[in-house]
Amino acid sequence: MKEKVLSVFKEKYGDGGDIRMYFAPGRVNLIGEHTDYNGGHVFPCALTIGTYGAARKREDRKIRFYSMNFKDLCVIETSLDELVPDKKAGWTNYPKGVMWAFKGRGYEMDCGLDIAICGDIPNGSGLSSSASLEVLTGTMLKDLYDFPVSMVEIAQIGQYSENNFNGCNCGIMDQFASAMGKKDHAIFLDTNTLKYEYAPVKLEDAKIVITNSKVKHSLVDSAYNDRRNECERALEDLKKVVDIGTLGDLTEEEFEAHKDAIREDVCRRRAKHAVYENQRTIHAEAALKEGNVEQFGKYMNQSHISLRDDYEVSCEEIDVLVDLAWSVPGVIGSRITGGGFGGCTVSIVKNDAVDTFIETVKKGYQDKCHKTAEFYVVEIGDGAHRLS
Numbered sequence: 493m494k495e496k497v498l499s500v501f502k503e504k505y506g507d508g509g510d511i512r513m514y515f516a517p518g519r520v521n522l523i524g525e526h527t528d529y530n531g532g533h534v535f536p537c538a539l540t541i542g543t544y545g546a547a548r549k550r551e552d553r554k555i556r557f558y559s560m561n562f563k564d565l566c567v568i569e570t571s572l573d574e575l576v577p578d579k580k581a582g583w584t585n586y587p588k589g590v591m592w593a594f595k596g597r598g599y600e601m602d603c604g605l606d607i608a609i610c611g612d613i614p615n616g617s618g619l620s621s622s623a624s625l626e627v628l629t630g631t632m633l634k635d636l637y638d639f640p641v642s643m644v645e646i647a648q649i650g651q652y653s654e655n656n657f658n659g660c661n662c663g664i665m666d667q668f669a670s671a672m673g674k675k676d677h678a679i680f681l682d683t684n685t686l687k688y689e690y691a692p693v694k695l696e697d698a699k700i701v702i703t704n705s706k707v708k709h710s711l712v713d714s715a716y717n718d719r720r721n722e723c724e725r726a727l728e729d730l731k732k733v734v735d736i737g738t739l740g741d742l743t744e745e746e747f748e749a750h751k752d753a754i755r756e757d758v759c760r761r762r763a764k765h766a767v768y769e770n771q772r773t774i775h776a777e778a779a780l781k782e783g784n785v786e787q788f789g790k791y792m793n794q795s796h797i798s799l800r801d802d803y804e805v806s807c808e809e810i811d812v813l814v815d816l817a818w819s820v821p822g823v824i825g826s827r828i829t830g831g832g833f834g835g836c837t838v839s840i841v842k843n844d845a846v847d848t849f850i851e852t853v854k855k856g857y858q859d860k861c862h863k864t865a866e867f868y869v870v871e872i873g874d875g876a877h878r879l880s
């Protein structure tokens with residue numbers, strides 16, 4: 493992939509000069525869903541699939557973009573003086589947003605650049621292709637312009653640009669995983685403090701299998717923002733009776749003791765998920781640390797039920813995939829992963845059950861939903877970096 497991007501870069505922009513190559517991964521979240529904007533914990537890992545990019549500084553203020561994923565589009569040109577969102581500019585709003593956010597933090601690019609990218613994250617799968625593009629851009633800018641930013645700041649800048657330039661009110665999990673991932677480890681991140689710890693994912697006799705439903709329901713962004721608002725309303729009500737900053741500050745017992753202060757039933761259920769899921773994530777990480785993968789799988793299953801029933805971010809197709817997965821002997825745990833309303837499930841499957849898992853789920857999904865699922869047996873990779 494790296495060679496392909498480099499040769500396309502040269503074909504589009506010409507050879508010579510200091511062309512540098514970078515990679516930023518996509519992510520899969522093992523557990524801790526919809527907790528990142530509620531001050532809770534998440535437990536994602538970076539994947540070995542992601543976005544590759546080649547870049548070279550220019551002498552003028554032009555910025556040129558080319559993506560091998562949208563071959564029908566030609567080179568898209570803008571300038572350092574035009575860093576504003578533009579619907580017509582499509583995917584380039586992500587890198588532009590990051591440049592704009594760097595500038596807002598006082599990191600002024602003194603010249604433009606040419607960029608060519610190519611990603612191997614399946615389109616619309618919910619494995620964070622946009623976060624990987626943001627983090628890729630941040631990694632390029634840090635290296636090419638010598639900006640003294642840490643990888644954690646790159647994640648923060650990515651999230652800030654997505655919230656304020658691209659209008660999606662996401663939490664920090666996806667950008668953090670892409671920037672800070674570590675091979676064979678998941679990141680146990682407290683989104684309230686940004687304290688994190690790497691937890692080895694030693695699955696000697698099991699694999700992580702992602703199943704792509706190939707479904708993406710409309711209104712994903714508005715439904716996502718609705719969930720956020722409902723959690724905020726629940727928090728406001730709770731703050732009248734208990735001294736907390738976020739839903740992540742509550743234990744299950746404290747929630748049960750104070751939940752009647754939440755006036756709307758729907759907000760109570762959303763808050764219940766956020767509180768229980770946060771606690772589940774803390775327990776799940778501890779179980780994994782102790783080598784108790786079976787227990788970890790049980791928490792994954794509970795997470796799915798809570799996302800399905802209380803948070804209501806699943807959908808028919810995803811529930812079919814998870815039910816089928818649960819029916820296969822050798823499946824340790826299975827749940828929806830990411831924002832929801834389609835996208836992917838993540839399952840931990842015993843090595844000798846992987847083939848049966850894929851066969852059973854594929855056939856059952858085809859029979860029940862008349863759709864063809866895709867399966868990826870994934871490896872956990874490193875966070876964003878410059879390629880040699």
Ligand code: GAF
Pocket residue numbers: 524525526527528529662663664665666830831832
């Ligand atoms: C999406 C968001 F981008 C994340 O911040 C997170 O909230 C996730 O949905 C749900 O856990 O991926």
